[in-house]
Amino acid sequence: MAQTLSEEAYRKPDNPTTQDILHRDGRPVHPVFEVEAPKFLGDEDIDFARYTSREFMEREFTHLWPRVWQWACREEHIPEPGDYYLYEIGRKSVIVLRDNEDRIRAYVNSCLHRGTKLRSGHREGSTAQLSCPFHGWTWSLEGELTKVPCAWDAPHIRDRDFRLPELKVGLWGGFVFINFDRDAPPLEEYIDPLPEHFLNFDMENRFVEIHIEKELFCNWKAAKEAFIENYHTQTTHPELLAAAYDEPTQYDILGKHVSRFLNAFGVSSPHLDKPLTERELLDTMLVGDRDKLVKASAGEDGETARTIMARTLRAALGEAYGNDLSRFTDTEIIDVSQYGLFPNMIIYPQFTLPVAYRFRPIGRDPDRSLFELMMLRQVPDDGPRPEPAEPVRLKEDESFSKVPGFDRTLAHVFDQDTDNVRAQQEGFYASEKGAQTLLNYQEVRVRYLEQTVDEYLAG
Known part of the structure; x- marks a missing residue:
């Protein structure tokens, strides 16, 4: 204690x-x-x-990293709608982007069709939509499914059920934070008392x-x-x-x-x-x-x-x-x-x-x-x-x-x-x-x- x-x-x-x-x-x-x-x-x-233990690290990936607020990028990395930044931790991959309404979002970087990463390689870029490089399934910047090639063969797919999974996002001091835990406390509570201590530093x-x-x-x-x-x-x-x-x-x-x-x-x-x-x-x-x-x-x-x-x-x-x-x-x-x-x-x-x-x-x-x-x-x-x-x-x-x-x-x-x-x-x-x-x-x-x-x- x-x-x-x-x-x-x-x-x-x-x-x-x-x-x-x-x-x-x-x-x-x-x-x-x-x-x-x-x-x-x-x-x-x-x-x-x-x-040194791999078992200990696996416990961190199971119980720690999915539950903490993590700094993903700076707001200046994604200043315009369509700008994105890839953040990865372990095997987890996240697309942090600015949507058409100027809102910063974070999506799981995995296609809901067969799992392919929607973005890979260079961590930064700009796009009008998120399209899978494998079969072309496409989502809007707001996470809505907009295109399924040969949709006639997928009558069981409902667009509303195929929104991209979205993580919690918090902003402070120009930093963009993400959290895999949808029930996580607000960023402001997690980082207290940083905002007070940094108030003078803009x-x-x-x-x-x-x-x-x-x-x-x-x-x-x-x-x-x-x-x-x-x-x-x-x-x-x-x-x-x-x-x-x-x-x-x-x-x-x-x-x-x-x-x-x-x-x-x-x-x-x-x-x-x-x-x-x-x-x-x-x-x-x-x-x-x-x-x-x-x-x-x-x-x-x-x-x-x-x-x-x-x-x-x-x-x-x-x-x-x-x-x-x-x-x-x-x-x-x-x-x-x-x-x-x-x-x-x-x-x-x-x-x-x-x-x-x-x-x-x-x-x-x-x-x-x-x-x-x-x-x-x-x-x-x-x-x-x-x-x-x-x-x-x-x-x-x-x-x-x-x-x-x-x-x-x-x-x-x-x-x-x-x-x-x-x-x-x-x-x-x-x-x-x-x-x-x-x-x-x-x-x-x-x-x-x-x-x-x-x-x-x-x-």
Whole structure:
């Protein structure tokens, strides 16, 4: 059972907390970033079989994936009537489209005649109707059966009984979600409190600047769990310690399906023997926009690196992407606020790293997964919405630096993250212990994810 942690249980003596850092900033902190929700979820080991067992994965496909809200695409992927996007999970395939009445629908991608996929191959496209490539049975964008070749030979077929099976669809922040469970709770209830926390970020007015797909040799849960704790930073990303306040990262369990961490930038890691000066901090803080932005200039006497960098990025990002960012606080500009939505989505709303991740099994193999990254930039205040970027697919051994336009420093960080997961997956099989032992606070989101999986598997 979840227990609220006392401050002594998650605060290292003599280290300021993330909240301490945020409240030193020149601008007041938005209330959603003042929320603290630490939980103790137990300290039992977690069995490796849940990452390697085909039987466990089959249980996920039976009891988890059919019952959860899943991010399928962005609304901008299907802006006009007839535009469609294919979403697949395991053996399930879904056509997400915009119909002639501008309504977004999701249909099971299987012909009601003899089962052939109505759409396959390229995931995106546009069509006036859905026609089976095998025998030509055809449905309207509204799901109505409109054509059966040689209909004289099918007097037993009633059009009203042959509507395409339709899934539940929910919209939030420009994201399109689907759910196979027709009795599922509304999306708004499932994702609570995300809408409140993202209210200031106008996620509807984002566009996909970069879309990367990376094939990984690891279980989909292990892939996500590699990103939801900062404990690994001191070993995996030592170059970030200069300006990333990693050990005091704040971890919150915000709801049944939502968790978060807050990581302050512009403050040296406690793992360093000697913290950097404010000037040295400034020279290290342009991760993610190094190629687009100029170096920050020195500020007024007494100003911190955080204040100077926030002001610089507020102006530089606003100019680079055509946005007025004056209303955003320092933490909203420079820090890493990462929200996880169960089961397989991560969203960063802030402007230096505005990304969303998705993690899915590849087929029904417990050892293979697909990691997707979308860079979601603000739509310019003036001018047309840019077209969403086409996905770039990377094999397991290919570097993120191969992706056109992707920041080189950021690519190196993602290479470091994804290089770890094969060794971990192989270690699951090699282990005699057979289970992992987690830290109580810094790895609570890993335990939270696995406990939520178990809740769904239990029915």
